[in-house]
Amino acid sequence: MRQIYASRRKGRTLVTPVTMKQLLEAGVHFGHQTRRWNPKMQHFIFTERNGIHIIDLQQTVTRLDEAIDFVREVVAGGNDVLIIGTKKQARETVEQEAQRAGLPYVNNRWLGGTLTNFRTIQARIRHMRDLEDRTERGEFARRAKKEQLDIANEIERLNRYFGGIKYLDRLPGAVFVIDTMKEAIAVAECERLGVPIVSLVDTNCDPDPIAYPIPSNDDAIRAIKLILGKIADGAIEGRAAREAGVGAEAYSEEMAQLAAAEEAAAEGEAPEAPASPAAPTAEEPVAAATATASEEQTTG
Structure with missing residues (x-):
């Protein structure tokens, strides 16, 4: 197994x-029908209810915390995290969140070789950007209408596949990755190149x-x-940590201290040392997951 699990939270995060x-409320706990499960997911399953597997949300919290820490460190180190989600219900969210975070993304169709044949893909992207630049400068203004339309269509087609990774x-x-089953080719390419994968894993x-x-x-x-x-x-x-020229952990700790100082100043008290945020406990909510499973259906 190539899983890389952190035994504890590596540092503070805001x-x-x-x-x-x-x-x-988001329905994170609903897995697939029990007959469609992968036995390797047994460790992450809390129970089964009416033929539907219920995911252990306590582990979701822990694994999400670890994933956030990892992504934070990768970006703080000057590297990109590529967001991949081409299924219909994920496309809009992938584009919105990736753009908000300034991350590259693929949300239409994963073209085989996007990573393993990266040099060729880069050539296509350079061609697309060149067409865009020349169009913006008006270099095609005197071309025939049909040729201008062909160029515009080519730019649109290339952006459909490469727009999220043009930089x-x-x-x-x-x-x-949103869905490792849907993005099996992308996962295989990452495995081949040794690129770490963070992903939602359904049952x-x-x-x-x-x-x-x-x-x-x-x-x-x-x-x-x-x-x-x-x-x-x-x-x-x-x-933000990278732009501040410090490590992710140092940045988070400094920001937490500043926030505590500002809050204490507003209340007229001496600031206390910031504490690492504790993960929420399951107890009642996880039990509620099994109770509500019979009333709801999995979206998968």
Whole structure:
């Protein structure tokens, strides 16, 4: 197994911890029908209810925390995290969150060789950018209308596949995948190149190739938005640390201290040393997951 698990939180982060209530409301706990499960996911399954596997949300919280830490460190180190999510219900969220965090993304179709044949893909991207630049400068203004239309259509087609990675000038430091089954080719390319994978893993997935698996429903739009939003927050924090010229952990600790000092000043008290945020506990919410499973259906 190529999983890379952190035994504890590596450092402070300003990313607001996800709560059990948020996970439940987003339907993160709903896996697939039991007959469609992958036995390798047994460790991440809490129980089964009415033929549906219920994901252990306590582990979701822990694994998500570790994934946020990792993404934060990758971006703080000057590398990109490529977001991959081409299934219909993920496309809009992938584009929005990737753009918010300033990360490259693929949300239409994964072209085989995007990573393993990166030099050829880069040539196509340079061609696309060249056409865009020349169009902006008006170099095609005197061409025949049909030729102008052909050029515009080519730019649109190339942007459909490469628009999210047009500024990716080297292999990413890691990738974040929405659905490893849907993105099997991308996962295989990452494995071949040794690029670490962070991914949602539903109950029908194989977690073995994933360095940082996050057990979660990978079909529900709200679940995708919630998890990817936290990953994007981690990337934003990592970028801020990089721009500040300090490590991600040092930056987070400094910001936490400043926030504590400001809060104490507002209350007229001496600031206390900042504490690492504790992961939410499961207890009642996880039990509620099994109770609600009979009333809801999995989106997968």
